Amino acid sequence: MTSTPLGLTVEEASLAYQGTPLFENLSLTLSPSSWCCLLGRSGCGKSSLLRLIAGLDTSKGAKVRLSDHAGNALPAQAFAWMAQQDALFPWLSVIENLLLGDRLQGQSKSSARRAEAIALLETLNLADKAEARPYVLSGGQRQRVALARTLMRPSPIVLMDEPFSAVDAITRYDLHQLATSLLSDRTVLMVTHDPGEALHLSDRILVLSPSGRLAPFDCGGPPKALSLSQRADAEQELITLLGHQ
């Protein structure tokens, strides 16, 4: 489904609103097929940084230089995007939502892609909802469809802005399991405000401070490989760190 794994290098990321800089000259590198979480207090600009990388911020004060992990130019459609709101189009059925990216790219309806979408819905336990309109689904089901739509993109890099924060705890736990297995071959940059979620999912954690500095959080290895007790300690440490910002 995807091309070869691709990392991401972000350099000289700067964002200013009406002359007031939110952050300046940030840089970060993601190795291929790794999962990185971006943490920070509300309003520190972590979502803005993600939008900047996704090319969604075209304002005058927005600047960024992007390349892959080896410094080569990124291919077209390098990013898939998933946000907090499911953003499913209510005038399209679930399967049409999944295939919208293809249609917008001018690709003709292919039965192979349709079969791919159906298989994905089966994996997500949504096979019987393929023809349903999104508004009849529950919040958790909608977010699973949004995940499926993200996975339908051939993009090697997935940018997610608090994708699991609008659902209840049990649904979030399910979504974590699904996302971890289904996104294993992609490079993920995910914004979250939940230290526990970040530790549970990521290979690396970056913390953006309100003063606009980006620092890695060191817990002696990939956070998701920590034992339960180590993770609890690391979570406490993260909360303290964020609380002092």
Add this chain to the structure above:
Amino acid sequence: MKDSRSLSNAAFALLAVLLLISGWQLIVSITDVPRYILPSPEAVLAALVRYSSLLWSHGLTTGLEVVLGFISGTLLGIATALTLAAWSPVRKLVLPLLLASQTIPIFAIAPILMLWLGYGLASKVVMATLIIYFPIASTCYDGLRQTPTAWTDLGQTLGASNAQQLFRIRFPAALPSLCSGLRMAATAAPIGAVIGEWVGSSHGLGYLMLQANGRMQTDLMFAALFILIVIAVLLYQGVDWLCRWLVPWQSLSEH
């Protein structure tokens, strides 16, 4: 549950009409008002039966004017909104003009329309078109401007071109707003057609009412008014049904 609710809604509507007619009959009975001032409901019913073919023929003319005006006003309004949303130079040029044009009372230009377009169908269709054009254009344009960011963001990351953003995302997203404009237009279009007929015509319910007024046939006036109400209600119901079909996600969230 939905069916029983709409059934009880219909029952309440019927009750309201019955109450209105009873009140009307009561006023006629108590005050003994002359029938050329206020005819009884019974007299209006009799007029509806007696003049049925006359009312049918004039009603058809007015109905045609209303429907044609509604369709052309809607198409014109949507085209304007799409143009304004797509091209900012046009927006800067046209928007102030469009707003200024709304200070002109449509009724005041009816005589000019008669002069230019004659006493036939065309001038009434244009009147109905003009009266609904602005509500349609402005509600549709508002809807196009207020697409949720989550949807435009997604469209952009899916690689949608500007035209695709407009027609495949922003326009469908504007449908709920456009539909409220359509509902407004459904009640305004008959006004436009009848005003047109009052100013100058040789056929239609407005013409019939003027003639009946001149002859003190108040019962016929009321009968014509009744037909006009039926046309307006049918149009509104049709538009309402169309909107529910177009925007099922909104009618669902209303319940």
